[in-house]
Amino acid sequence: MGKPDAELDKERRAFIKKVLNGAIAGSLLLVIPMPIGAATEEIPEQIPGIRGKKWDMSHQRFAFIVDITRCIGCGSCCVADRREFNVPDGYYRTWVERYLKDFESEVYVDSPHGGFDGYQSPRTDVEVEVRDTFFVPKLCNMCKEPPCVQVCPVGATFKTPDGFILVDPKRCVGCAYCIQACPYSARYLDPVTRTAEKCTWCYHRVRKGLLPACVNVCPTGARKFGDLNDKNSEVYKLLHEHEVLTVLKKDMGTYPALYYKGLRREVV
Amino acid sequence: MKSTYNSHIKRIVLGLVVFAVLGFVGKIVLTPKSFGKYGPYRADAIDEEANREIRHMTNASCLTCHPHEANIHLTGLHKTISCEFCHGPYADHIKDGKVYGKLPVKKKEEIKVMCLRCHNKAIQARPGEVIKTIVMPAHLEEQKVKVSHTCDQCHQVHAPLKYINRAKKIVGIKEKN
Numbered sequence: 001m002g003k004p005d006a007e008l009d010k011e012r013r014a015f016i017k018k019v020l021n022g023a024i025a026g027s028l029l030l031v032i033p034m035p036i037g038a039a040t041e042e043i044p045e046q047i048p049g050i051r052g053k054k055w056d057m058s059h060q061r062f063a064f065i066v067d068i069t070r071c072i073g074c075g076s077c078c079v080a081d082r083r084e085f086n087v088p089d090g091y092y093r094t095w096v097e098r099y100l101k102d103f104e105s106e107v108y109v110d111s112p113h114g115g116f117d118g119y120q121s122p123r124t125d126v127e128v129e130v131r132d133t134f135f136v137p138k139l140c141n142m143c144k145e146p147p148c149v150q151v152c153p154v155g156a157t158f159k160t161p162d163g164f165i166l167v168d169p170k171r172c173v174g175c176a177y178c179i180q181a182c183p184y185s186a187r188y189l190d191p192v193t194r195t196a197e198k199c200t201w202c203y204h205r206v207r208k209g210l211l212p213a214c215v216n217v218c219p220t221g222a223r224k225f226g227d228l229n230d231k232n233s234e235v236y237k238l239l240h241e242h243e244v245l246t247v248l249k250k251d252m253g254t255y256p257a258l259y260y261k262g263l264r265r266e267v268v
Numbered sequence: 269m270k271s272t273y274n275s276h277i278k279r280i281v282l283g284l285v286v287f288a289v290l291g292f293v294g295k296i297v298l299t300p301k302s303f304g305k306y307g308p309y310r311a312d313a314i315d316e317e318a319n320r321e322i323r324h325m326t327n328a329s330c331l332t333c334h335p336h337e338a339n340i341h342l343t344g345l346h347k348t349i350s351c352e353f354c355h356g357p358y359a360d361h362i363k364d365g366k367v368y369g370k371l372p373v374k375k376k377e378e379i380k381v382m383c384l385r386c387h388n389k390a391i392q393a394r395p396g397e398v399i400k401t402i403v404m405p406a407h408l409e410e411q412k413v414k415v416s417h418t419c420d421q422c423h424q425v426h427a428p429l430k431y432i433n434r435a436k437k438i439v440g441i442k443e444k445n
Contacts, residue, residue: 118385168313
């Protein structure tokens with residue numbers, strides 16, 4: 001009896017409390033499912049300065065650069081694109097063409113399955129001596145003056161203030177005017193929804209600070225994407241270097257935001 | 269109604285008024301809510317497109333949960349290759365932060381097909397300074413291995429020169445270039 005015992009009791013109680021608390025907390029941790037690094041916020045930003053800010057549509061000016069000299073025609077971009085958007089078989093938002101040039105400057109182009117399976121074998125159907133051959137990835141050019149937007153009778157395809165050309169599937173009536181108007185054949189009519197579809201430069205990813213799916217998977221860095229208003233971005237540097245950058249079908253006056261590095265004049 | 273000298277005008281005016289009212293009401297009813305906010309289109313469609321499901325994540329997102337693979341993948345020549353290209357999209361594996369499905373791991377012949385997508389020298393269009401290419405049975409003969417070998421028997425698929433460099437170190441072969 002007396003003081004020492006009471007003190008011991010107190011200590012014992014505190015000890016048991018601590019242990020129990022720890023055990024309960026520990027078991028709770030096991031029971032509550034912890035998210036596995038899933039949220040987009042935890043993944044490092046690929047395009048700096050986007051996340052956590054309110055999207056200001058007038059703030060960015062995006063550009064896409066395809067480096068022909070680095071494309072190895074592996075078709076990763078086509079695979080990623082198809083999986084990202086569940087594109088039905090036989091339709092392409094992006095594709096890779098193979099160009100073949102002989103000594104008479106005759107040009108042969110093919111794109112089996114849009115490059116989706118990669119290029120597993122050399123071309124056998126043309127028997128010419130090859131002078132030059134290269135791959136050209138194609139996608140939406142995101143024109144500054146888009147012909148597809150002009151021809152849409154219901155306002156279903158439009159240019160957002162931040163420069164992306166998108167399709168509103170709820171308004172599209174599937175008249176396919178835009179498919180005919182596009183000089184780059186970047187559009188198709190979805191066989192399921194019967195609405196026009198096209199490459200969006202992965203608008204949903206870009207708005208969350210991620211690179212477009214095709215840029216993300218490209219193993220050689222042949223596809224580059226970035227903000228021209230950000231002076232530290234790769235595209236800004238490339239565009240301000242003494243590199244030959246060309247756009248497709250310049251004479252159409254569409255002013256594409258898709259540039260090609262090292263493009264030969266045979267490519268249309 | 270008894271015809272008067274101006275009844276035809278009244279009828280026309282009434283018709284026009286009805287037409288205008290119907291048109292006006294129809295325009296209000298049929299125009300989508302956010303139409304015309306930025307231009308002649310539905311402004312809400314921008315946010316709808318922006319909220320589309322992200323199916324591919326980045327290598328960083330895969331490697332946070334697979335540290336063993338990260339150790340190998342990030343040290344090799346294949347570090348620029350996306351995990352999801354060979355294994356499939358993130359969304360087929362993780363849903364709402366929980367493991368939802370198993371992604372396939374490529375085996376044997378599939379690996380060979382995968383390798384040759386990039387490393388086949390027979391496709392002349394591949395720029396040589398970007399990637400090392402080989403001709404297929406010839407490479408196996410040159411290295412004095414069976415022609416039935418698959419690529420992954422010598423090359424760790426995540427870091428292709430891992431085993432080879434280690435073997436060279438043990439045997440003491442200097443890198444020849």
